[in-house]
Amino acid sequence: MEQYVIKGGTPLHGEVTIAGAKNAALGILAAAVMTDDEVIIENVPNVRDTRVLLQAIQGIGAKVQYLDEHTVSICGKYIRNTEDLCVDDEFIRKIRASYYLLGALLGKYKRSKVALPGGCDIGMRPIDLHTKGFRALGAKDEIKDSMITVKAEHLVGSHIYLDVVSVGATINIMMAASLAEGKTTIENAAKEPHIVDVANFLNSMGANIRGAGTDIIRIRGVKALKGTTYSIIPDQIEAGTFMVAAAATKGDVLIKNVIPKHLEAITSKLTEIGATVEEFDDAVRVMATGRLRSTNIKTLPYPGFPTDMQPQMATALALSEGTSIVTESIFENRFKYVNELTRMGAHMKVEGNVAIINGVEKFSGANVCAPDLRAGAALVIAGLAADGFTVIEDVRYIQRGYEKFSTKLRGLGASIERVESEKDIKKFKLQSQAV
Numbered sequence: 001m002e003q004y005v006i007k008g009g010t011p012l013h014g015e016v017t018i019a020g021a022k023n024a025a026l027g028i029l030a031a032a033v034m035t036d037d038e039v040i041i042e043n044v045p046n047v048r049d050t051r052v053l054l055q056a057i058q059g060i061g062a063k064v065q066y067l068d069e070h071t072v073s074i075c076g077k078y079i080r081n082t083e084d085l086c087v088d089d090e091f092i093r094k095i096r097a098s099y100y101l102l103g104a105l106l107g108k109y110k111r112s113k114v115a116l117p118g119g120c121d122i123g124m125r126p127i128d129l130h131t132k133g134f135r136a137l138g139a140k141d142e143i144k145d146s147m148i149t150v151k152a153e154h155l156v157g158s159h160i161y162l163d164v165v166s167v168g169a170t171i172n173i174m175m176a177a178s179l180a181e182g183k184t185t186i187e188n189a190a191k192e193p194h195i196v197d198v199a200n201f202l203n204s205m206g207a208n209i210r211g212a213g214t215d216i217i218r219i220r221g222v223k224a225l226k227g228t229t230y231s232i233i234p235d236q237i238e239a240g241t242f243m244v245a246a247a248a249t250k251g252d253v254l255i256k257n258v259i260p261k262h263l264e265a266i267t268s269k270l271t272e273i274g275a276t277v278e279e280f281d282d283a284v285r286v287m288a289t290g291r292l293r294s295t296n297i298k299t300l301p302y303p304g305f306p307t308d309m310q311p312q313m314a315t316a317l318a319l320s321e322g323t324s325i326v327t328e329s330i331f332e333n334r335f336k337y338v339n340e341l342t343r344m345g346a347h348m349k350v351e352g353n354v355a356i357i358n359g360v361e362k363f364s365g366a367n368v369c370a371p372d373l374r375a376g377a378a379l380v381i382a383g384l385a386a387d388g389f390t391v392i393e394d395v396r397y398i399q400r401g402y403e404k405f406s407t408k409l410r411g412l413g414a415s416i417e418r419v420e421s422e423k424d425i426k427k428f429k430l431q432s433q434a435v
């Protein structure tokens with residue numbers, strides 16, 4: 001199994017370019033099958049989750065062509081629109097975003113059958129709000145043999161209130177409603193940048209969606225969608241991860257190809273703890289010199305502090321002076337990395353959905369395990385800041401959402417390698433000690 005081995009203690013310096021947003025790409029790639037015309041999507045991040053979803057889209061018959069590493073052509077005309085149209089393969093159960101094909105195929109074919117979603121184990125991950133939306137539009141759903149099937153005679157616009165702000169449900173309902181008859185209103189909609197990106201993509205295909213980015217989204221159904229060429233926004237969470245890595249290693253990094261507005265919550269928290277963040281049109285520069293300070297974090301739907309940045313920020317706080325409180329209000333199981341950080345010397349205690357952090361001066365390298373995607377990224381940050389060597393197991397989780405992560409970090413001066421054996425680890429340690 002692939003691992004990362006890191007020799008910590010080197011402040012990150014230099015420039016890094018951010019890839020396309022994974023969580024926008026997954027919705028957009030699914031929505032691309034809603035037309036029979038060719039759709040060209042640019043700035044697709046080359047990560048495991050997008051590759052797996054494209055495999056599933058190809059699996060139901062759509063034509064998928066990589067025009068280059070980050071540009072994909074999709075043509076839904078070739079989908080086998082048959083009774084047993086079903087999205088199921090061993091990979092698709094591993095990613096959560098497979099459920100976006102529910103809304104896309106329901107919109108286009110008025111039925112779809114998808115393997116129940118997998119994804120990182122950060123909580124229950126229910127889909128009751130997705131099915132609530134589909135039912136409101138006139139569909140019936142059934143869960144059997146760990147597959148979910150939704151179908152409708154025809155879809156009619158409706159007023160849908162989301163009891164909980166849900167990114168996935170907002171995107172899924174937006175897709176199905178785009179091809180329903182009449183008007184749909186989604187109330188208490190998620191406002192993340194990737195919601196706006198999916199809405200802009202659908203509108204570029206001829207959909208009529210207004211209000212994305214606010215908590216009320218209005219959709220007027222259209223008869224059909226057409227081909228388009230679209231470029232995905234930069235990844236807010238990849239950018240935030242590099243921002244925190246720069247601060248935690250007391251470095252100086254220019255993070256390029258970002259939308260600073262999407263990073264406001266992260267920028268303000270890093271500034272609060274003593275880092276300096278300089279904003280440019282499409283870049284941010286993060287610097288830190290002395291020891292960081294403590295603060296409190298509560299994860300909230302956008303524009304609040306993103307849950308996907310909670311493990312990374314908590315890691316920086318575990319090295320800060322003083323006591324910090326981190327409250328995870330979105331998912332119920334997003335502190336699994338705390339045990340791993342404790343093995344590196346962190347003083348953290350978890351009570352329910354709150355972590356109490358007493359900052360320490362230094363971490364020492366250790367062998368740790370990535371429990372999920374963002375926790376894995378947080379452990380990399382911990383290893384970069386620690387004294388000595390850290391080996392991180394299960395980096396496949398990290399590869400789900402970060403493109404060329406170790407390569408980009410090496411470009412910033414980090415001493416990190418992706419390895420596959422004990423022998424590789426020994427060789428890395430010998431070479432690093434020789435330097």
Ligand code: EPZ
Binds near residue numbers: 401
């Ligand atoms: C998306 O997950 C992202 N994944 C997650 O990023 C992100 O953490 C999350 O949104 C919140 O921003 C993708 O976009 C593929 P939700 P999603 O529906 O859509 C509850 C990463 O690291 N809920 O917004 O699954 C749910 O339990 C991943 O990139 C229901 O109750 O999240 C949670 O408490 C991790 N019923 C809250 O809503 C539902 O039907 C927010 O979940 C759906 C969700």
